[in-house]
Amino acid sequence: MSRKDRIPKSLAGKLRDLDDHVFLLRSNINGLKNGESAHVKQIAAELRTLICFSSGTEGLLWRLTQALNVSDEIYVSAPYAIDRENPITHSMSFSLFHIQRGELVPEMFHPQVHSLKEIVKEYEAIYLSSLKDKFITHELLIKSIAQQMGSAHEDDGIDSDLVRLLNVQVNGNPSFLNILLIDAEFTLEIAERVLQESCRSGVYKRKLRKTGDGDLAVVLRYSLIDDFVSRCKAFSAKSFITGTEINVYWTSTGVELIVERYGSEVFGSSIKTTTDDKEVFFVMNYSSKVQCGSVSVDGETVISEIDLPIGWIEARDLHFTWHDKIANYYVSPTFQVLLFGRCLPNNERIGDRLLSMSECLQFRRLELK
Numbered sequence: 001m002s003r004k005d006r007i008p009k010s011l012a013g014k015l016r017d018l019d020d021h022v023f024l025l026r027s028n029i030n031g032l033k034n035g036e037s038a039h040v041k042q043i044a045a046e047l048r049t050l051i052c053f054s055s056g057t058e059g060l061l062w063r064l065t066q067a068l069n070v071s072d073e074i075y076v077s078a079p080y081a082i083d084r085e086n087p088i089t090h091s092m093s094f095s096l097f098h099i100q101r102g103e104l105v106p107e108m109f110h111p112q113v114h115s116l117k118e119i120v121k122e123y124e125a126i127y128l129s130s131l132k133d134k135f136i137t138h139e140l141l142i143k144s145i146a147q148q149m150g151s152a153h154e155d156d157g158i159d160s161d162l163v164r165l166l167n168v169q170v171n172g173n174p175s176f177l178n179i180l181l182i183d184a185e186f187t188l189e190i191a192e193r194v195l196q197e198s199c200r201s202g203v204y205k206r207k208l209r210k211t212g213d214g215d216l217a218v219v220l221r222y223s224l225i226d227d228f229v230s231r232c233k234a235f236s237a238k239s240f241i242t243g244t245e246i247n248v249y250w251t252s253t254g255v256e257l258i259v260e261r262y263g264s265e266v267f268g269s270s271i272k273t274t275t276d277d278k279e280v281f282f283v284m285n286y287s288s289k290v291q292c293g294s295v296s297v298d299g300e301t302v303i304s305e306i307d308l309p310i311g312w313i314e315a316r317d318l319h320f321t322w323h324d325k326i327a328n329y330y331v332s333p334t335f336q337v338l339l340f341g342r343c344l345p346n347n348e349r350i351g352d353r354l355l356s357m358s359e360c361l362q363f364r365r366l367e368l369k
Contacts (some may be wrong), residue, residue, distance in 0.1 A: 011067060015195070015204040018060055021046055022191045023209060026314070029184055030213075033316065040177065043184055044145035051120050051187055052139050052146075061187065062117055064194050068203075072116045072190050075102040077109040081124035081135065095127040096175060099182050101240060104319070116186050125179050138183055141176055189241045192311050196242075200309075214288030214312050220248055220255070223279040231256065237318040242311035246284070246318075255282050257295060261310050271295060271302055288312040 009017070025046040032039040051059040065072050077100045099119060102111025125138045198204035220234060231251050238245040242261070249256040254273035259266050273280045286293040286308060295303040 012204055014060065014064055014067075015198050016207070018050075018064055018191060019195060019204075019207050021050055021060065022188060022195065022312075023207075023213075025050070025184060025188060025191075026213065029181065030314075030316070032181070037173075040145070040174075040180065043180055044142055047142045047180070047183060047187060048146040050191065051117070051183075052143050053121075054143060061191055061194065065117075065190065068194060068197050068201075070190070070194050070197050073113050074099075074116050074186055074189065075111055075113050076100060076119075076186075077102060077105050077111040078114050078119050078123060080122075082127045096179060097124050097126065098178065099186065103240070116190055120183065126176060138179070141179065142183065145176065145180070185241065192242050196309075196311050206312075208289050213314060216286045216288070216313055216315055218246060218248075218284045218286075220282040221280070222250075236321045238321070239311075239313045239317045240319065241317050242313055244310040244313060248282070255280065255297070257284065259308060259310060266310060267293075267306055267308055269295070269303060271297055273297055286310075286313065288314075 025043065028039040028042040028046065032043065048054055049059065050061040053059065062072075064070070079097050081097070082095055100109065100111075105111055120138045120142075123137060124135055125141045126136050128136075195204070195206060199206055218237060222234075231249050234248045234250050234255075236245055236247045245260045247258040247260070249258070251270065254271050256268070256270045258268045271282070273282075281298050283296045284293060285295075288311070291307070291309055291311070293306040293308045294301060295306070
């Protein structure tokens with residue numbers, strides 16, 4: 001059947017496709033980070049579908065951002081390309097062009113607001129002097145991997161340029177691996193904006209997945225040296241992909257929880273603690289599937305079924321900031337923060353899931369070490 005004879009997909013149909021591709025992209029990123037290198041092929045294939053022009057069709061994500069008028073802007077430090085006219089670069093044999101989040105780099109890196117689509121299609125991703133003046137954009141890199149060694153197509157041969165890239169190793173991995181993962185993370189960020197906007201406007205209802213992905217439990221356990229005289233931030237956990245920030249404060253009467261999305265508060269509550277031994281065990285559960293959460297303190301539920309429209313969050317997406325300068329005067333240095341999916345500070349993998357009340361009580365009884 002020729003392309004002109006095909007029946008066009010509805011907007012809802014394209015959003016269902018995006019939902020599936022986001023799920024598959026996440027699953028393969030998790031698989032790669034768990035040590036299975038074969039997932040690189042699937043990641044490249046998903047990125048090709050979502051953000052690359054291929055076979056006469058623009059990437060699915062860009063078609064949907066245009067249809068729903070969703071911004072693809074990101075705040076990053078993103079070098080455009082190597083200056084081939086600069087004499088200093090003439091002796092350079094290899095360079096990677098990483099996109100870095102503006103919030104995580106010094107001002108000297110000059111972070112700015114960029115269009116992700118422009119970065120993918122126009123910015124250089126990798127420079128190899130052996131490729132002479134060939135300009136390898138993010139799009140070209142993704143398509144080369146997907147079409148020659150990925151699930152989109154497994155060629156009998158590999159282009160000599162790709163062979164050169166495969167031969168350049170960084171920490172034992174192909175040089176392009178980190179570029180691919182960074183592109184995937186920003187692709188997820190824009191895709192989440194599209195899905196969230198489609199749900200908000202009633203155009204689409206997100207699929208429920210059977211896996212435990214998107215189940216999150218943040219656990220704070222601490223013992224007090226002295227009573228707090230004022231409000232003091234304990235920590236913040238931010239998902240750049242969904243623009244969500246979870247902030248936990250210590251107060252003179254207990255714990256305060258503030259959840260924000262793109263800088264606007266979506267939930268806030270002060271939770272009073274009444275433990276006589278000055279030790280507190282605080283748990284926040286969140287399910288991305290139903291965008292609902294709950295809070296328990298010392299093994300008892302204090303807030304149930306909180307409506308939290310903060311998108312799809314996984315434990316490994318969260319970036320933590322500790323605020324311990326003031327807290328050190330009041331909190332035992334043996335305090336613990338656990339994130340199910342990640343156990344801090346040693347990053348032991350536990351598995352993305354909610355924490356049951358029986359488990360809360362078990363952790364409550366453990367001695368702080």
